[in-house]
Structure formats: C-alpha cells, structure tokens
Amino acid sequence: MPERIVVKIGSSSLTSAEGGLNREQVRFFAGELAALQQSGKQILLVTSGAIAAGFRRIGYAARPKLVHEKQAAAAVGQALLMQAYQEAFAAHGIQVAQILLTRPDFSDRSRARNARRTIEELLKQRVVPVINENDTVAVNEIKFGDNDSLSALAANMVKADGLFILTDMDGLYTADPRKSPEAVRIERVDVLSDELYRIAGGAGTSVGTGGMRSKIEAARIAMQGGVPMFVGRVTEPGELQQAANGAGRGTYFTSSLHSLSAKKQWVGFLSVPQGRIVVDFGAEEALLNKGRSLLPAGITSAEGDFHPGDVVEVVNTDGRLLGRGVTHYAAWQVTAVAGLSSEEAMRRVEVARVEVIHRDEWVASTILKEVPAHE
Ligand SMILES: Nc1ncnc2c1ncn2[C@@H]1O[C@H](COP(=O)(O)OP(=O)(O)O)[C@@H](O)[C@H]1O
Numbered sequence: 001m002p003e004r005i006v007v008k009i010g011s012s013s014l015t016s017a018e019g020g021l022n023r024e025q026v027r028f029f030a031g032e033l034a035a036l037q038q039s040g041k042q043i044l045l046v047t048s049g050a051i052a053a054g055f056r057r058i059g060y061a062a063r064p065k066l067v068h069e070k071q072a073a074a075a076v077g078q079a080l081l082m083q084a085y086q087e088a089f090a091a092h093g094i095q096v097a098q099i100l101l102t103r104p105d106f107s108d109r110s111r112a113r114n115a116r117r118t119i120e121e122l123l124k125q126r127v128v129p130v131i132n133e134n135d136t137v138a139v140n141e142i143k144f145g146d147n148d149s150l151s152a153l154a155a156n157m158v159k160a161d162g163l164f165i166l167t168d169m170d171g172l173y174t175a176d177p178r179k180s181p182e183a184v185r186i187e188r189v190d191v192l193s194d195e196l197y198r199i200a201g202g203a204g205t206s207v208g209t210g211g212m213r214s215k216i217e218a219a220r221i222a223m224q225g226g227v228p229m230f231v232g233r234v235t236e237p238g239e240l241q242q243a244a245n246g247a248g249r250g251t252y253f254t255s256s257l258h259s260l261s262a263k264k265q266w267v268g269f270l271s272v273p274q275g276r277i278v279v280d281f282g283a284e285e286a287l288l289n290k291g292r293s294l295l296p297a298g299i300t301s302a303e304g305d306f307h308p309g310d311v312v313e314v315v316n317t318d319g320r321l322l323g324r325g326v327t328h329y330a331a332w333q334v335t336a337v338a339g340l341s342s343e344e345a346m347r348r349v350e351v352a353r354v355e356v357i358h359r360d361e362w363v364a365s366t367i368l369k370e371v372p373a374h375e
C-alpha cells in the first residue's frame, strides 16, 4: 500500500489580507504536492482560501463578517481556487477533483461511505482530491468554521498515514509569536495537555480563521484516529518532502498509541447527539473510573426524543457532560426504567440488552474535551 498523505493549506498561505489568490503560492504548493505524488505517495489536499479569494471580486472591501456574505464570497472564490489548482497541477500532468463536504457528510454513515468510495476511486486513478468545506450549505451548527478540523476528519476517514497542516507559522510556539517574541517552538507533542490548549491562540491574520487553537483541535481528532500530524511552514522547494520525512519546520503531533476504534470515533466526533441521559454519582463513577456500561439503576432521567441506536450525551445531576454513547433504549424506555434494578427494568420494557449504553460504544468527555471558544 502506498503511503497516504493529507495536506491542508490555510488561507494565510494562499491569499493576502487585501484579498485575492496568490497564484504563485498556488503553483508552489502544487509543485510540492506533485513531487510527493511522484515519490509514490497518495495525496489528498484540503484547501481553504475560497472566501479570501472571492470577496474582492464581488465588491467587498474586506473579508466579510456576515455568514451569507462569506458564503457568497466562497461561492465565487471556490471556482477561482479550483481553476488555479487545475492549472497549477496540470503543469505536472496531474488531474484534480473538487470535493465539497460538510459535517453531516462525516456523521451520516451512508454519506460518509459514498464520500470515501469516491475518494478511493480518485486516488486509484492518481487524481488529487481537492477538499474544502461546502460553504453554501454550512451554517451555524453544521459549519466546520475552520478547515483544520475538516482536514483531520478527512484524514481519519481515509485512514491517512499523516496529516500536514501548512500555515504561516513554523509550528506551535509556547505563546503566539506575533504577541510574544520570546516564545519558543514546541518540536513534538505526545499528549494534548490543558497547558497546550491555553497557549494556543486565535488567528494571526485577518484572512486566517482558527489560529493555533483550531490546529490543536485538529490534532486531537487526528491523534484519536491514529493519524500523526504536522503543523508548520513550507516555503522552500523540497520542504514538504522534508516535513514528510520528519525534518520539517514545525511541530509534530504523534498519534496516540491507544487510538479509538472506528465505532468510538463515530460516537465521539462524528455523530450528532439526539438527547441526554442524566445519571447519579454511582453511574458517573462506573462510567468514568471503572470502565463499566450504563445500567438503568444509575439513571435519573432522560431528555429529548431519541431512539435505540442514537447517540446521546450523558450528564450528571449538576449538568456536567460526562461523555457520549449509543443508547439501546428509546427515551420513553429510559424514563420508564430510571433507577430500577436490571431485573426489574427487563420486566418493564422490551429491549435487546440490559445495558442502556454499552462501554464499547461509550466515549468519555475527557476525550471529547471542548476547545475554548475562538477569540
Ligand atoms: N502558540 C502559538 N504558536 C504559533 N502560532 C500561534 C499561536 N497562537 C496563535 N497563533 C497564530 O496562529 C496563526 C495561524 O493560524 P491561522 O491564522 O488560522 O492560519 P491558517 O489560515 O493557515 O489556518 C499564526 O499566524 C499565529 O499568529
């Protein structure tokens, strides 16, 4: 099997604050990716830059702030972006394909399977899939908001061997170097500590969106999927190859040894919870510290209208999120058995198994850890 690499290029590397694509940069990155492909690797590109490329063309003076204006700018800019990539890759004899995705394309299993099959076929034909968020339909909760998470989800979906996030900064520093010149680069990250979340700041320029914080969030997704990640800067010919060989200008995030199963990845990161189950302290202990399944006895109440097979959030009586899991009971069944012994519960409702959430289909909130809101 050839090595499979996902490369994400941020707006800050492709465009300027005044708007418009930097075609020289597009040509440079196409050259770097072509070299990787020629060395025998399979390449997927996740690119930002549609909004930044398009906003001037439709008469906005600066990058728009309103969602519908961003969407309009992206619709114009995406065509420009693809045209630029098509030309730039054609110079190396490489065909590109446009793939626009939103979060439901990962959370809905059949859509995800279709996307994966299309991508597999493209790679087989040595076409480079060029992925961006489908900005026209991505609003509010379905919006990725930044392409860093999108690239990590895509890398997990295709079981990539590495994710390379290219940006305007040569890695993660101990503080945002734009504000703290004394900051030093962190060469390697094995564990995503709270400290890392604290030091990673927002976007550095008016065209970038997520900053390092969204790159840490991407690292969390990639590491849990077992995909090692690099964040850094590539400006010289051959530098991407160097980064792929482990000697790039940036920060390497190793993949966790105990990566989550495909099922748990779906539960933890891709699914959309349909309701909540409130549990008592005993159940909290059982789920978080003893690796047990959730039984009816520990349940206090259910919220929402969920069905067997749906993913639900589990919270304690103070409302703290404990994790997510696949429920084997409908909401009304959970309500009917809350607080009962397993024997009594099985007498009251007809369910396939006594566990309300089985431990193999449970992901604790320590893994789900929310990233603080963007600045
Ligand atoms: N701890 C940090 N280390 C490095 N860069 C940081 C840090 N905190 C915030 N940043 C900012 O993150 C920016 C890169 O993210 P962003 O602007 O979103 O770029 P992109 O468009 O490539 O996604 C850098 O320009 C930098 O100013």
Ligand SMILES: N[C@@H](CCC(=O)OP(=O)(O)O)C(=O)O
Residues within 6 Å of the ligand: 009, 010, 011, 012, 047, 048, 049, 050, 051, 052, 074, 132, 133, 135, 145, 146, 147, 148, 207, 208, 209, 210, 211
């Ligand atoms: N889909 C948007 C993505 C914007 C975005 O995430 O930008 P970045 O922080 O540069 O990766 C676009 O193409 O403009």
